[in-house]
Amino acid sequence: MTVINLAFMAFAAVSLGWLSMRALRDHRMALAERSGLLDSLTVLFSDVNIRLGRDAFPVLVGKLPDQRSVKIELIPDTLVFRRLPQLWLQVTLAETDIQRRPSIGALARPTGAEFYSIVHELPQWIDPPQADVPLLVRGDGKATAAQIECVSALFRSLFSDPTVKEAAITPRVVRLTRQAAQGDRGSHLILRQTRFPIGAISPEQVKAAIADAEILRQVLPGERSAAVSAVA
Known part of the structure; x- marks a missing residue:
């Protein structure tokens, strides 16, 4: 040698x-x-608890001023081929009591790979409203024609924002999912790594998601039925 x-x-x-x-x-x-991506949100809620999920992304659970539970999650999505990885910000507001209202939701640009989606779990297919993006709208079959019309009008407005991925309401929760970040192109294409160029989730992002969720809740206010023990 x-x-x-x-x-x-x-x-x-x-x-x-x-x-x-x-x-x-x-x-x-x-x-x-x-x-530390959710650390800046602790000022928004009371009784805050932050834990790390199995993917090392944080999950925040806290209380709104009216004592409803709020859950903030970050969901990395790498399942769609030929698309950069996505980081979804999911905000779930839980009712203190089960509400007498239908389940209905809309999902933008559906692929069938949205493992985090409520909409895919609902049995009834509903004609989607005309919107800027393709929408999958589904329900539990309990909504009236008037309720579907009201919610569809709201969906048209909500999904005019291209960062909104899903909006859904059930007797237990209201949930809104938005894009928080897109994977770094260089890391993904060259190194096949999933890296998101984001330092923190801002309180303004979460406030906007909560505001949209509250509008959806007002469209289908429901009536108290029974106690809810936890966030779905």
């Missing part, structure tokens, strides 16, 4: 070791940054 070959092997070993250490360091930094 020549000196040149030995030198090349040594260089390759050092380079591989450096790349491995760099990748490990970057991964640890990414996890540390990810864990």
